[in-house]
Amino acid sequence: MQEETLSPPKPPEKKDRVVIRFAGDSGDGMQLAGSRFTESSAAFGNDLATFPDYPAEIRAPQGTLAGVSSFQVHIADWDILTHGDEADVLVAMNPAALKANLRDVVAGGLILVNEDSFDSRNLEKAGYDGNPLTDGSLASYHVMTAPMEKLTKIAVAETGVKGRSVLRSKNFFALGLISWMFNRPTDPIYEWIDKKFGTDTPVGQANLEAFRAGFNFGNTTEEFHHTYEILPAKLPSGTYTNITGNQALAWGLVAAAKSAGLTLFLGSYPITPATSILEEIARLKHFGVKTFQAEDEIAGVGVSLGAAFTGHLAVTTTSGPGVALKSETMSLALMTELPLILVDVQRAGPSTGLPTKVEQSDLMIALYGRHGEAPVPVLAPSSPSDAFAIAMEAARIALKYMTPVILLSDGYLANGAEPWRLPDFDDLPAISVSHATEPNGPEGVFYPYARDEVTGARPWAIPGTPGLEHRVGGLEKEALTGNVSYDPDNHEMMTAARAAKIAGIANDIPEVEVYGPDDAKLLVVSWGSTFGSVRAGVNNANRDGYPTAHVHIRYLNPFPRNLEEILARYSKVLVPEMNRGQLSAVLRAQYLTPTVSLSKVQGAPFMATEITKKIVELLEDQS
Amino acid sequence: MQEETLSPPKPPEKKDRVVIRFAGDSGDGMQLAGSRFTESSAAFGNDLATFPDYPAEIRAPQGTLAGVSSFQVHIADWDILTHGDEADVLVAMNPAALKANLRDVVAGGLILVNEDSFDSRNLEKAGYDGNPLTDGSLASYHVMTAPMEKLTKIAVAETGVKGRSVLRSKNFFALGLISWMFNRPTDPIYEWIDKKFGTDTPVGQANLEAFRAGFNFGNTTEEFHHTYEILPAKLPSGTYTNITGNQALAWGLVAAAKSAGLTLFLGSYPITPATSILEEIARLKHFGVKTFQAEDEIAGVGVSLGAAFTGHLAVTTTSGPGVALKSETMSLALMTELPLILVDVQRAGPSTGLPTKVEQSDLMIALYGRHGEAPVPVLAPSSPSDAFAIAMEAARIALKYMTPVILLSDGYLANGAEPWRLPDFDDLPAISVSHATEPNGPEGVFYPYARDEVTGARPWAIPGTPGLEHRVGGLEKEALTGNVSYDPDNHEMMTAARAAKIAGIANDIPEVEVYGPDDAKLLVVSWGSTFGSVRAGVNNANRDGYPTAHVHIRYLNPFPRNLEEILARYSKVLVPEMNRGQLSAVLRAQYLTPTVSLSKVQGAPFMATEITKKIVELLEDQS
Amino acid sequence: MTVETRYTRADFQSGQEVKWCPGCGDYTILASVQNFLATLEMEREKHVFISGIGCSSRFPYYMNTYGMHSIHGRAPAIATGVALANPELTVWVITGDGDGLSIGGNHLIHALRRNVNLKILLFNNQIYGLTKGQYSPTSEPGKRTKTSPMGSLDYPFNPVSLALGAEATFVARTIDMDRNHTAEMLQAAYEHHGTAFIEIYQNCNVFNDKAFQLLTGRSERDENRIFLEDGKPIIFGPDNEMGVVVGVDGAKIVRVEDVGIDAIQIHDSSRPNPGVAFALSRLSHGPHGPTPLGIFRRIQRDTYGDLMVSQIEAAQERNKATSITDLVQQHGTWTVE
């Protein structure tokens, strides 16, 4: 601590939004620093959106590009939609973190560097020829450096933490410094450290001291006059929690089971980025939920199908490779007409692809990845908190229509957090389910394939119910009896009945709403986690004088019933997707709409500016 | 034998085509009777097409509808395209066979019945209340009966065949009778019996005697004056063999391997109706081929991928459920850019569906059934013999472009036979392949992901080659080096490169040819085994004054490069498919063509009349 | 016994036509199972039969109980879901040597180690019946079939050894033609709390006829059936002249008179260590000579289902805050006015 440099801080610069990215080696604790910063911002009343970005699943060697881990948080005083395109502030704990993230920093942005790590060894590992801190290559940024390691060492000297562990606390140093710069409350951090480590343990004390040192370093060092203030967000009044998509999805499933009066059963096999749904639900045994970590994905969906047959609300969670493996069993679920939810938290493919990166490229396999004529409903949440509602909706449809349902989330939603204004949980949509208890045919006969006149669903008679004994299976079923039938007309009729049942769901879901001005010539259609960036991009376009409408689709099969009519209203339809145009192709096939696809396949979400740019380009193109 | 009824036969009625269906219990040997009849017709020089139709895979109880097995043959004196829509002649060995097949007999058609089987037990098993032979319900047909069992018993009395085996020969009795009616040569039958059983064995003798008895019964029984003569077909001159689709496919793969100078490797798991490809190739070990019956479909494609990595021409064969299971490994083949052919002999789905029945409903899973952006070439043969050429073409593309390829056959093609005019096997298209042997980068470096400038293919360096050691895998690859890369731009670039490679194949395949008159307003687009019925339907329409064009697509991804331009020429485009409009949807998405789908999902091929009817309907509809 | 049973065989017949080939061993097993279930007090609606694909897997269609004819190889997984969803049910898995040991091998061994409460009946006819006669993972080496015209190159599994290697708690073997023995094994499996695995030799008279001739033929069977009976010395043969000893070199067949009756192994299926059961399983590899029939192993171990229930109960005991509001509250909330 250098007492002699003490000088009064400059008045804070007011900003209504700022995007901060913490980046360092995967061992540097950046996720922790980022999420603590997020929590204290939330406590302060800001609106926020986050985007954690891990390296490959495996721990990469320290100091390399492959090992860089980052956490971005967008904080604002108004309702925000994305985690932010470019970072206003980058905290770079080492040269690799700087190199990997520099391209995302706005010109003129602030870069806060841990100078101790810029030695020749680390520079070389990051692939730098020279030292960017000194070679002038960062001229267009505002660079500040702090000897974070040195100061952390000093700060924790008295705490009893020794050896290599000493430097573990440097993320708290960085967190302290940034907290000071952004006027964050320190109490939430202190409390968390206390709860997590206890302030009387060496580790707890070390983190506390490092945090304080960082905070004070900002406060006391002349260089760090550059502080910001972000006012509390003007979020609508209400109670909030901060939630990731996977968490919200897990809770939505639990809520759906409660609402339906069923036991939740989750059969799954771990896979990034879906695993944390299983982990979250496994913690909730006091809710009576059952989780089963299967030997593989096929068994995961298989046990769930067995549980569905036996009357539970059955779910299986996975990502792309697992969707491929579950295809055959999904087809059986479809033929046996049992309710079953498959959650696909999409990641970048094909094959193992980029397992920790985001993509929306499983739409086609969700719609068409089964042999034979095998339609299933497909739903996608638009934000982390929407995953709660979509999970409930998937359950409602599966149970009401006796059908497997695919829920397409993605890695961005799954790990990204946002403040969620809590609904009234006592007033959630009721899901009514009844297991058959009585014969439904003449003379006490039970017809397992008799269909409800409205929904087309067959009755759900579960093992243990006297008098309704019956067999289901994967061979074509005779209408009504469900017996095996090789009759040609029956097969055609049943194929049509299965298709009609799914198509009919269009009458039971909300119409889509058009956002934007009435005079818009261009319509942007999006789905899934791109909602925030697309909406922001559309807002920008409208602000800049390009009237643009936006429709966001949460139901991908069947489509909302008013979609066709809406598409027909616009001369241009832009479909931005993190794939090579999958929804775009489906819209063309279904409605013959001449869509324009905007594709991004970089394992990273859209930036709002990319959307705006394309809108402008299309609207200026008079051809 | 009733000598006293001898009377001179009436002069045979001349016909240019006839469709005969042999139907009986699955134990009755109908497939055998049908195929022997086919062979002797082929020997006689008729053109022909066949359609065997088995019951479910399992032996059903004798005499029931579920157990009915049939074999239809269409013989003609001119080039025919289908196995025939409706049967002119039905041989019904029992009441169930009559009941199951009656709907397919033309009004006024001939029904030849084994009267001995029409007892009350069998009638009841078939679900008849009365006896159709006597209750007048067959009034609109020409019904003839023969006491086939009684006469067979008598015929074989001296042969030493005993007990239940006696009646086994009754199919030969029926065959003899039909052979007489249609003036078939008897020698091919005698020869076959001799070769198969020896004429000195009891079984051989029994079959021979039963056949003679049937033939003579026709010759001698007054009632059987009704004989037909079909002149030899005016097939183009050449050497012919009679071949099923699965056989042709097997041979095409063997020929492709020979042509490429590679060892053929087939890893597979039995599944109807694909199994006989494995069985056929397993017989051909003297060709140096390797076959491997794996523990499941995933292993089947896995061993093949390993063989592909090691330099073999690798193939895996299956049907719908297996395609689903192989999806994840196909995605790996795509990422590792290795040549691998997946043959899908389609059957009726979804799930286990109708495993012995035909359908074309795997087009979507072939095109889109992989997670991520994962395009692969898809090809489909149009007839049994075309399967030979398509198999060679699939191999050429896989090897030239270093890509997995899907070959979509179907159960109708697979088991149906037709005369195949043999190509000059010494003059088959050459497939040139070279395994990399030298480094392709600077300073002796080997770049496994350097791309050929024209094809976009990467080099195929196989284990054992010194100096080219390298690793492949399912994670995204860095261009050139093939190292793992998490770089966002690289991922986008590689995704595009993989897509461009497949799209580029359009420049290396023939354009489609338009069949039909220049003034046609309507275009029919078909794919796969419907070729024959569709072409016949189109011919009928043109004959009846409805000018109609026809395009048959053998390359489903990428489409032939002139397809778009052709589609644009017609005001109406009809797409008949044995599914609910899959190709139709793809054409709409790709070209925004307002196609009309004609769908049949009955586990049975189209009839030409169904096509014609739809054409007429569309052309008469002026709306 | 003179207890009135509540059911007859007919109560377990579904009325669907049975569609196996005439003479197939599956008929015999179907009858044995139906007869056996009729002897139980257990209500009919509590039996669930889950099968995969194969001739044998058609079985559930013929049972007037709950059932699912699922997809190839996946029955143990699906049945696990059934058993965990409702512990009151008796869940039977019907599978074949192809369905259960080829494509479904993984699910089978995992069900066994987990000790889910399932009764697994594996109909071993040493062939793929439904697809018309290809060799299976239990076919003898060198077997000629259409996919192995020069003979199979595969070395077969010994299903009993495999099950024991996979930590099975109950492993038995019986044969279709011996209905009494089959009934006994069914009874024992039914009583076993945990995964019970029974290999049932089943004759496919169309594609692999007489595969079990040595064990069923009148003149051969006495020499070749080694019945394992708890507490009894393992002796066999027309005059019980043969026996089994277990020693430092595994299990061996001996003449009783050569070693004396005291040296003969006394069977005990309840040994915690599966070593002896495994040794006994190695006396035969396919029915090509003297072959043990009976219960190789039967031990108690917690079932997966019971453990699952007790964890849930413990969790519910400990944490009664089970509204979604509680969940959110514990996660942390804040309020905007």
Next chain:
Amino acid sequence: MTVETRYTRADFQSGQEVKWCPGCGDYTILASVQNFLATLEMEREKHVFISGIGCSSRFPYYMNTYGMHSIHGRAPAIATGVALANPELTVWVITGDGDGLSIGGNHLIHALRRNVNLKILLFNNQIYGLTKGQYSPTSEPGKRTKTSPMGSLDYPFNPVSLALGAEATFVARTIDMDRNHTAEMLQAAYEHHGTAFIEIYQNCNVFNDKAFQLLTGRSERDENRIFLEDGKPIIFGPDNEMGVVVGVDGAKIVRVEDVGIDAIQIHDSSRPNPGVAFALSRLSHGPHGPTPLGIFRRIQRDTYGDLMVSQIEAAQERNKATSITDLVQQHGTWTVE
């Protein structure tokens, strides 16, 4: 030996950055394998490493040989294709307890029974490392992980027992930290013609640290490592005071002085009957006490690949008509003028 070897370890290093956590046991195994390969005459380009997915499965990237980092669980199948396509190659399979025993269990047991010429190294860290610490099929019951917060309910496999039950011809176990023993096992596997299966205990210091402490800790290891050495009595302990006997009740650990050295089992991995090997595998179930290390079983049986080659050769000997024209001719043709 003074033979010049043609390679050094560096020849087998691919130059790709090794990306395991610092301190991971995988580094040690990588070094052992690279060092071992450098001692061989076999050309580098003839080694092929096929792996699935997992931390361990990253292995091929670090080997300057041919390799494929394939998909989860499928390495044994893919490697089978490699081995059958070119019998001259030495094909190594690298897998983990999740990759090889959970999702890939079926391919593993089928490779073992077929005796394909593969060297399978299963890195058993009793955890899913790559996905950040869920329990695996070898985790101890009750293990708490994020997917089993109240403890795992699964009863684990004993990989050696499972392999023996699956008809493996070569089964061994070693441990990352004992490089000499690892090298010995690699050499034996390399020499084995057929499927060689080695379970390698591997420490995951991030998610399951010290799982093998009993076998590696300075103060514990002597009491707990039971080295199996052919021709020698199976004794162990700091003073070789403990030993193993095999009898009518399986294998047991005894004090040597209690039974006398002559009663102690002499190890013989070449016994045709796997009964004793199986019994030895039951001495431990996970490294929670005295644990055998070494070769449990090593027998010769025809390999699938050799049989395949000889069938093809026999067919080619018998039928020399191998043009497509011959094929068609044999099928039968006719001519239209």
